[in-house]
Amino acid sequence: MEKEQVYESITRTGVVAVIRGETKEEALRVARASVAGGIEAVEITFTVPGAEEVIRVLSDELAGKAAVGAGSVLDAETARIAILAGAQFIVSPCLSEEVIRTCNRYRVFCACGIMTVTEAVRAMEAGADLLKIFPADTLGMGFLKALHGPLPQAKLMPTGGVTVENTADWLRAGAVAVGTGGSLTKGDVSENARRFLAESAKVLKK
Numbered sequence: 001m002e003k004e005q006v007y008e009s010i011t012r013t014g015v016v017a018v019i020r021g022e023t024k025e026e027a028l029r030v031a032r033a034s035v036a037g038g039i040e041a042v043e044i045t046f047t048v049p050g051a052e053e054v055i056r057v058l059s060d061e062l063a064g065k066a067a068v069g070a071g072s073v074l075d076a077e078t079a080r081i082a083i084l085a086g087a088q089f090i091v092s093p094c095l096s097e098e099v100i101r102t103c104n105r106y107r108v109f110c111a112c113g114i115m116t117v118t119e120a121v122r123a124m125e126a127g128a129d130l131l132k133i134f135p136a137d138t139l140g141m142g143f144l145k146a147l148h149g150p151l152p153q154a155k156l157m158p159t160g161g162v163t164v165e166n167t168a169d170w171l172r173a174g175a176v177a178v179g180t181g182g183s184l185t186k187g188d189v190s191e192n193a194r195r196f197l198a199e200s201a202k203v204l205k206k
C-alpha cells in the first residue's frame with residue numbers, strides 16, 4: 001500500500017484503532033470488530049504477544065478494507081519485523097529517528113510520537129508522515145492549537161485518552177485523525193467504532 005493510500009485510510013474516517021490485547025485471539029477479534037464498525041486503519045501494538053503474526057493475518061484478510069499497521073514500535077528492529085509481516089504503517093509513541101529512517105528505507109508510512117515543538121520539528125525533518133501527539137489527554141487541545149501556530153503544515157494525530165465524547169473537538173481543533181485504544185476496545189467494539197465514526201463525520205463531512 002502506497003503512503004498516500006495509507007494517509008487516505010487514516011483520514012477518511014479520522015479514527016485509528018489502537019489494538020492492545022492480552023492475546024493474539026483478542027487482538028484479532030477487536031481488530032475485526034473495529035473494521036466491521038467502519039474503521040479503516042488498525043494499529044496492532046507490539047505489546048500484543050505474537051503481534052507480527054496478527055499483522056500477517058490481518059494485512060492479508062483486510063486487504064482493500066483497512067490499512068493494517070504496527071504500534072508501540074520503539075526501535076528499528078521492531079519496525080523491520082513489522083514491515084516484513086506486512087505492516088502498512090508504523091506508529092511509535094516516541095521520536096525515534098532510526099524508526100523513521102527504517103520506514104522511509106522501505107517507503108512505509110510512519111507516525112511518530114511527539115510532545116514538544118522541538119520533537120515535532122525533528123520528526124518532520126527526519127521524514128515522519130504524521131505526528132502522533134502523545135499523551136494527548138495530558139498535553140491537551142491547547143497544545144495542538146499552539147503547535148499549529150508555527151507549524152501549520154504539521155499533520156497531527158492526538159492519541160491517549162481520546163473518547164467518543166472528545167473526538168469531534170480534537171478534529172475541530174485541527175487534528176487530521178485521532179488514535180483511540182481503551183474507549184474503543186471495551187464492550188461492543190463494532191458499536192463503539194460506529195459511535196466514534198458518527199462523531200468524526202460531524203467534522204470531516206463538512
Ligand SMILES: O=C(O)C(=O)C[C@H](O)[C@H](O)COP(=O)(O)O
Nearest residue numbers: 071072093159160161180181182
Ligand atoms: O504506544 C502506543 O502504541 C500508544 O498508542 C499508546 C496508547 O496505547 C494509546 O495512546 C491508546 O491510549 P488510550 O486510547 O488512552 O487507551
